[in-house]
Amino acid sequence: MRGVFKTLVGGIVLAAGIAQAALAVEPIKVGSVLSVTGAAAYLGDPELKTLQMYVKKLNAEGGLLGRPLELVHYDDGSDANKANAFAKRLVDDDKVDFIVGGTTTGSTMSMVPIVEKAGVPFMSLAGAVVVVEPVKKWVFKASTTDRIAAERVLYDMKQRGITKIALLSDTSGFGQSGRTQTLSVLAKYGVSLVADETFGTKDTDATPQLTKIRNAPGIQAIFVFGFGQGPALVTKNIRQLGIDLPVYHAHGVGSDEFIRIAGPAAEGVKALAPALMIADHLADGDPQKPVVSAYVKTYTDTWKEGVSMFGGQAHDNFFIVVDAIRRAGTTDKAKVREEIEKTSKWIGTGGEVNMSATDHMGFDLWGLRLLEVKNGVWVEAK
Amino acid sequence: MLAQLLQFSFSGLTVGATYALAALGFTLIYNASHVINFAQGEFIMIGGMLAVFLVGLGVPLPFAIVLAVAVAALVGVLMEKLAIEPVGRGDTLALVIVTIGVSLVLRGAVQVWLGKGSHALPSFSGDAPILIGGAALMPQSLWVLATSAAVVVALAWFFERTLAGKAMLATAINRTAAELVGIDTDRVLRVSFALSAALGALGGILITPITLTSFDVGIMLGLKGFAAAVVGGLGSGLGAIVGGLLVGLIEAFCAGWLSSSYKDAVPFVLILFILFFLPSGLFGPKTTERV
Structure with a gap:
C-alpha cells in the first residue's frame, strides 16, 4: 500500500513537473506588423524598437505569468496589401496570442477582417478614427486621433472667444485627414473658417497662402495642421509677414526640433503634444510623470536616440495587453479581450485610458496637452 | 490689392531665383x-x-x-x-x-x-522684414x-x-x-x-x-530647377534665369490666387505647354532638321 502511494505521489509530482516544464517553455507570442521601412518608416521604426526593447526587458524580469514572451514581427514596408498577408501569417502559422501594430490606418484596416474572423486581440497604432468607429469586437487603439486634436484646439479657441479662424493644413495624409476632422467638428464649437489653405510638406515658402489668410475678413487665429518641418516653416513665414495672430498647431510638431528650426518665430506658438514630448518639463506631481520618465530613460538608454510619440504609443498599446493578461491570469483570447475592454484609469505616455464596450480607444480631450513656447521651451499653456 | 500683388511677387522672385541657380x-x-x-x-x-x-x-x-x-x-x-x-x-x-x-x-x-x-x-542680415x-x-x-x-x-x-x-x-x-x-x-x-x-x-x-x-530637399528643388531649365530652353544661360524666375512667380501667384494645392503642379504643367508649343523653350537654340 505504501509502495503504491509513493508511486502515485511520485507520479503526480512528476506529471506536475512535466506540465510545469511544458508551460515554462511555451512562450507567449506577441505578433506585430509594422511599417519599419517605406513612407511611414519614421512611425514604424520607433514602434518596433519599443516592442523589441520591452519584450527583452520583460523576459529579463522573468516573463509574463511565468512564461517568456516571443516577438514575431513582419515589416509591411508601408504597404497595406502586405499587412493583410502578414496578419494572416501571424494568425494561421505563428498562432500569436495578440497583435500590436498596423502602423498606418491603411495597414490596420487591411488587417482588421482577419483578426476579427480569427478572434485575436488587436491593438492598432494607427491615427484615424475609422479604426475604432464603429467599434469592432477585437480591435483596440490606445492612441490619439486627429479628431481629438481638432476638438482640443477648438475647445481652447472657444474658451478664448475666438470664432473666426484660418485653417492651413499640409497636403499629406496626416494634414488632409486632420482637415476633414476639423471641418466635421467646427460647428460644435461655434467656430467658422474664413480661410482654408494647404501647403506641401516639402514646401519652401508659404507666404502667398499666408498673405491670403492675413487679408481674410475678421480672422482671429490660425490653425496649422501638419507634421514635420512644414509647420516650422509656416511659423517662420507668419512672423516674417508680421501677422500677429494666435497660432495653433496640431499634434505633429510638439518637439524641441520644432523650436530649433523655427527659432524666435516659435515664441508664443501653441501646439498639442502628449506628455511624452515634454517629459523634462512635467510637474513633479503629474500622474504621467513616472511612466513617461521611465519610458524616455529606457528608450534613450537602449537606442541612443530621442523618443517620439509613436514609440510611446507602441509602449501604451503593448502594456495595456500585458496588464490585461496579468489580470486575466491566462492568455485565453476571449478573456484577454474582455480585460482589455475593462482597462480603466490606465496611465500611459499618451494620457489616461478608459476603455469600454462602446469605446475601444479610451482617450478623451485631455490626453493631449496644449503647450506653448515660452522663452524657447515648451510649457503647458495656461 | 497692390500689397498682395507685391507680396506674391517677392515670394515668387525669391523662390524663382533659387530655381534659376539650379537651372x-x-x-x-x-x-x-x-x-x-x-x-x-x-x-x-x-x-x-x-x-x-x-x-x-x-x-x-x-x-x-x-x-x-x-x-x-x-x-x-x-x-x-x-x-x-x-x-x-x-x-x-x-x-x-x-x-x-x-x-x-x-x-x-x-x-x-x-x-x-x-x-x-x-539669416545673413537679420530677420526684420523690409x-x-x-x-x-x-x-x-x-x-x-x-x-x-x-x-x-x-x-x-x-x-x-x-x-x-x-x-x-x-x-x-x-x-x-x-x-x-x-x-x-x-x-x-x-x-x-x-x-x-x-x-x-x-x-x-x-x-x-x-x-x-x-x-531630401534636393529632389523637389532639382525637379523644379529642371523644369525652369526646360522652360527657358535647355542650354541657354539667359533662359535658365528667366525660366527660374517665371516658374517661381507663377507658383506664387497660383498659390495666392488659385489654390495652394495646385502649386507644385505648376512647373510640370508649364513644361507640357512649352514642349507642345515651343519645343526648344523660350530661349533655346533654334534647331533645324538636316535633310
Whole structure:
C-alpha cells in the first residue's frame, strides 16, 4: 500500500513537473506588423524598437505569468496589401496570442477582417478614427486621433472667444485627414473658417497662402495642421509677414526640433503634444510623470536616440495587453479581450485610458496637452 | 490689392531665383556633355547641409559658406571622375541614369551622416522684414536675388572673356570640332561639373535661412530647377534665369490666387505647354532638321 502511494505521489509530482516544464517553455507570442521601412518608416521604426526593447526587458524580469514572451514581427514596408498577408501569417502559422501594430490606418484596416474572423486581440497604432468607429469586437487603439486634436484646439479657441479662424493644413495624409476632422467638428464649437489653405510638406515658402489668410475678413487665429518641418516653416513665414495672430498647431510638431528650426518665430506658438514630448518639463506631481520618465530613460538608454510619440504609443498599446493578461491570469483570447475592454484609469505616455464596450480607444480631450513656447521651451499653456 | 500683388511677387522672385541657380547648373553640364544631371538637386542639398554642419562645429558663417561650396565643387569633380567618365561618352541616356544613381547615393550618404532632421541657418542680415508698399520682403531674399544676379554677370564674363570659358562654349557648340582645335574636352567636362556643383551649393546655402534644409530637399528643388531649365530652353544661360524666375512667380501667384494645392503642379504643367508649343523653350537654340 505504501509502495503504491509513493508511486502515485511520485507520479503526480512528476506529471506536475512535466506540465510545469511544458508551460515554462511555451512562450507567449506577441505578433506585430509594422511599417519599419517605406513612407511611414519614421512611425514604424520607433514602434518596433519599443516592442523589441520591452519584450527583452520583460523576459529579463522573468516573463509574463511565468512564461517568456516571443516577438514575431513582419515589416509591411508601408504597404497595406502586405499587412493583410502578414496578419494572416501571424494568425494561421505563428498562432500569436495578440497583435500590436498596423502602423498606418491603411495597414490596420487591411488587417482588421482577419483578426476579427480569427478572434485575436488587436491593438492598432494607427491615427484615424475609422479604426475604432464603429467599434469592432477585437480591435483596440490606445492612441490619439486627429479628431481629438481638432476638438482640443477648438475647445481652447472657444474658451478664448475666438470664432473666426484660418485653417492651413499640409497636403499629406496626416494634414488632409486632420482637415476633414476639423471641418466635421467646427460647428460644435461655434467656430467658422474664413480661410482654408494647404501647403506641401516639402514646401519652401508659404507666404502667398499666408498673405491670403492675413487679408481674410475678421480672422482671429490660425490653425496649422501638419507634421514635420512644414509647420516650422509656416511659423517662420507668419512672423516674417508680421501677422500677429494666435497660432495653433496640431499634434505633429510638439518637439524641441520644432523650436530649433523655427527659432524666435516659435515664441508664443501653441501646439498639442502628449506628455511624452515634454517629459523634462512635467510637474513633479503629474500622474504621467513616472511612466513617461521611465519610458524616455529606457528608450534613450537602449537606442541612443530621442523618443517620439509613436514609440510611446507602441509602449501604451503593448502594456495595456500585458496588464490585461496579468489580470486575466491566462492568455485565453476571449478573456484577454474582455480585460482589455475593462482597462480603466490606465496611465500611459499618451494620457489616461478608459476603455469600454462602446469605446475601444479610451482617450478623451485631455490626453493631449496644449503647450506653448515660452522663452524657447515648451510649457503647458495656461 | 497692390500689397498682395507685391507680396506674391517677392515670394515668387525669391523662390524663382533659387530655381534659376539650379537651372543654370543643369545648363552648364548639359552644354558640356548633353547630359541632364539629375544630381543637381543634391548639390543644392549638400551646400545647405554642409554649411549647417560647419556652422554647428563653430566655423564662422563666411568660412563655412566658402568651405561648403568648395567641398560641393570637389564632389562634382569626383562625380565626373568616378561615375561619368568611366561610362564613356557614347550613350547620353546611360549617363543620365548614372546621374540619378549618383543622386541616390549622395542623398543616402548625407542621410546616414547628418541624419534625417531639418535644419536652419541664421539669416545673413537679420530677420526684420523690409516693408515695401505693405508687403514684407526678407533681407535674405535680397541676398538670394543679388547673389543670383552677381553669378549671372560672373558667368557671362567667364564665357565671353576667359579662355576656359570660351573652351567650354566651343565644346558646347561642337565637341568634335573643339577637340580638333586642341581643347581638352574631358577637362572642360570636369570644370563644368565643378562649376555647376558650386553654383548649386551656393544657392542651397543662400536659401537655407528661408526654406530650411534636410537630406531630401534636393529632389523637389532639382525637379523644379529642371523644369525652369526646360522652360527657358535647355542650354541657354539667359533662359535658365528667366525660366527660374517665371516658374517661381507663377507658383506664387497660383498659390495666392488659385489654390495652394495646385502649386507644385505648376512647373510640370508649364513644361507640357512649352514642349507642345515651343519645343526648344523660350530661349533655346533654334534647331533645324538636316535633310
